[in-house]
Amino acid sequence: xxxxxxxxxxxxxxxxxxxxxxxxxxxxxxxxxxxxxxxxxxxxxxxxxxxxxxxxxxxxxxxxxxxxxxxxxxxxxxxxxxx
Amino acid sequence: xxxxxxxxxxxxxxxxxxxxxxxxxxxxxxxxxxxxxxxxxxxxxxxxxxxxxxxxxxxxxxxxxxxxxxxxxxxxxxxxxxxxxxxxxxxxxxxxxxxxxxxxxxxxxxxxxxxxxxxxxxxxxxxxxxxxxxxxxxxxxxxxxxxxxxxxxxxxxxxxxxxxxxxxxxxxxxxxxxxxxxxxxxxxxxxxxxxxxxxxxxxxxxxxxxxxxxxxxxxxxxxxxxxxxxxxxxxxxxxxxxxxxxxxxxxxxxxxxxxxxxxxxxxxxxx
Numbered sequence: 001x002x003x004x005x006x007x008x009x010x011x012x013x014x015x016x017x018x019x020x021x022x023x024x025x026x027x028x029x030x031x032x033x034x035x036x037x038x039x040x041x042x043x044x045x046x047x048x049x050x051x052x053x054x055x056x057x058x059x060x061x062x063x064x065x066x067x068x069x070x071x072x073x074x075x076x077x078x079x080x081x082x083x
Numbered sequence: 084x085x086x087x088x089x090x091x092x093x094x095x096x097x098x099x100x101x102x103x104x105x106x107x108x109x110x111x112x113x114x115x116x117x118x119x120x121x122x123x124x125x126x127x128x129x130x131x132x133x134x135x136x137x138x139x140x141x142x143x144x145x146x147x148x149x150x151x152x153x154x155x156x157x158x159x160x161x162x163x164x165x166x167x168x169x170x171x172x173x174x175x176x177x178x179x180x181x182x183x184x185x186x187x188x189x190x191x192x193x194x195x196x197x198x199x200x201x202x203x204x205x206x207x208x209x210x211x212x213x214x215x216x217x218x219x220x221x222x223x224x225x226x227x228x229x230x231x232x233x234x235x236x237x238x239x240x241x242x243x244x245x246x247x248x249x250x251x252x253x254x255x256x257x258x259x260x261x262x263x264x265x266x267x268x269x270x271x272x273x274x275x276x277x278x279x280x281x282x283x284x285x286x287x288x289x290x291x292x293x294x295x296x297x298x299x300x301x302x303x304x305x306x307x308x309x310x311x312x313x314x315x316x317x318x319x320x321x322x323x324x325x326x327x328x329x330x331x332x333x334x335x336x337x338x339x340x341x342x343x344x345x346x347x348x349x350x351x352x353x354x
Binding site: 053054057058061062065066069070073074076077 | 242340344
């Protein structure tokens, strides 16, 4: 049965795949990190729609905050543009 | 080079999608149920159980005394795997801290550092100064109520550690932090030590046995009947203790990682 929830779920899954692929094709690595954080945010909502609130809390804290911070510090140590 | 990586990506994706065809249905045990029958006591409900999650849903609340079945699986039924996870996090923090911690030795370097940091981001610094205790309190709430509501040690520790990332953005932590390193690494080791210590305390029956649950002792031992209840913190045996230990370890460990990575950046490229 096609409900609003299942349509939303399919749209969110497509958004995850699109943002993950977009993160590969940027030259500026800071934009790549922002796309990665957007993917983590969408993945959190998908985990919540699958009735897993523990995993959603962990993914929100780790994906959106910690991984982004560690990646930004990492590109400050190396180059910002990828050639 | 890009073509090779793209072909490898397609191969891995194909492999992952094909593995969907051979997955077990959700909750079906891979082995048999004799392992659970050996653990269960006389009052366990072993009727109509044909999948593994049926066993956890029927008997988890009565055997351990916690309302959150996910936390009982993570810290009680499969607590040994969580010990492995805590050890892996500890090893990662040790490796990063060993490679990347550079300490400023001269006093004038430290003073110049702090002056530069205070000049750049005053507003963000003030906002971080007010928000950091709230974030840590929210993380501690998730840790302490891990056996009642969704949460637990890892989730609360990660949320509280994101407060440290906020402090780094607001330039409230500069690179002088040698004494901070000693305090933080002491608490991180302390967390893992409490986990292993609680495991050894239950060694009368088994390692990491929940010897405080359903014991009618006042120290985390309230008996919980099957059904909905408003949630008692004083229940679930060793679960809150182990959850607290893991939360402490995760918070201080990830803080060490963030500060060590920040220490390694060059001084003159701060922006």
